Amino acid sequence: MGINFDLNDLQAFRAVVELGSFRKAAEAVNISQPALSRRIDKLEEALGVRLFERTTRSVTLTTVGRVFAPSAEQLLDDLDVALLGIRDVSSSRLGHVTIACVPSVAYYFLPGAVASYHRRFPRIRVKILDSSANDVLAAVISGEADFGVSFMGSQEPDVEFKMLLQERFVAACRRDHPLARKKRVTWNELYEHEYVSVDKTSGNRLLLDQALGAVSPRMPSVCETRHVTTMLGLVEAGLGVAAVPSMAMPGRNHHILTSVPLVEPVVKRRVGIVRRRGRPLTPAAQEFHKTIVEMRHGAAASGDTSDDDASLKKRPGRKTSS
Structure with a gap:
């Protein structure tokens, strides 16, 4: 069988697969809908199979289409690699990238990274x-995510972990709480007060249990939850204090919440990029990976380091979960 289709036909096919609509795909590749349909017809005729089941309301891949889609994607990705350095190619690239991230880190890293990436590659979703953290690892290992940003994974044999920064745990409390007047708080002092904690499904809980073997709270927590967002809400409501990663805290101008460094011991978590070992990133994911690393290096050069106590108060007000 002769090869009677071209790159434009493959790009039209990928656009329909990704967007699930001939109309949206035509807009994405900047051609009319009839012209896009002709490209798909040409590709199907060249292959001698139907790739899509089309009705007036929906477009779905046939069984053969589902088999062909990954091959077409790989072909276009390989071409992207070859063309990546050529001027003006980036503005016309079409694709997608999936990032898994623990929420307490997502707010710190991803908004600026996504905005920068979108300016360079406006047509990549x-x-x-x-x-x-456990779900992030699972998504990376299974291939659901191209890569992840988390504080777990350095011990996993199937995962590569590249550290971006270290951040310490701090005591989150209301400004009218007795601990708020201290310059630092020991873990034993923290546990003298009513406190809220994360449950055993949380990666933060595992990290803290390993680091605090010699520290025994004299009473159980008032409440357990899975996410730091909920913990901070409970602290804000006056239910006690909490140990949280520094990035999860709102900024220094928050009118209710503040943080105090925790000591004896100082507990830190290493935040980094996790990737499936031996699996190369697609060009779209490689560029996003590069964006995150460059933004982190830029922040470090400007003195915005989360391992610096003073910097914990400099960020704008926010809350996140972990």
Whole structure:
């Protein structure tokens, strides 16, 4: 069988697969809908199979189409690699990238990274899976995510972990709480007060249990939850204090919440990029990976380091979960 289709036909096919609509795909590749349909017809005729089941209301891949889609994607990705350095190619690239990230880190890293990436590659869709550290690892290992940003994974044999920064745990409390007047708080002092904690499904809980073997709270927590967002809400409501990663805290101008460094011991978590070992990134994911690393290096050069106590108060007000 002769090869009677070209790159434009493959791009039209990928656009329909990704967008699920001939109309949206035609807009994405900047041609009319009839012209896009002709490209799909040409590709199907060259292959001798139907790739889509089309009705007036929906477009779905046939069984053969589902088999062909990954091959077409790989072909276009390989071409992207070859063309990546050529001027003006980036503005016309079409694709997608999926990032898994723990929410307490997502707010710190991803908004600026996504905005920068979108300016360079406006037609590449970014999907963020904001979930627990265990779910982030699972998404990376399974291939659901191109890569992840998390504080777990350095011990996993199937995962490569590249550290971006270290951040310490701090005591989150209301400004009218006795601990708010201290310059630092020991873990034993923290546990003398009513406190809220994360449950055993949280990666933060595992990290703290390992680091605090010699520290025994004299009473159980008032409440357990899975996410730091909820913990901070409970602290704000006056239910006690909480140990949280520094990035999860709102900024220094928050009218209710503040943080105090925790000591004896100082507990830190290493935040980094997790990737499936031996799996190369697609060009779209490689560029997003590069964007995150460059933004982190830029922040470090400007003195915005989360491991610096003073910097914990400099960021704008926000809350996140972990």
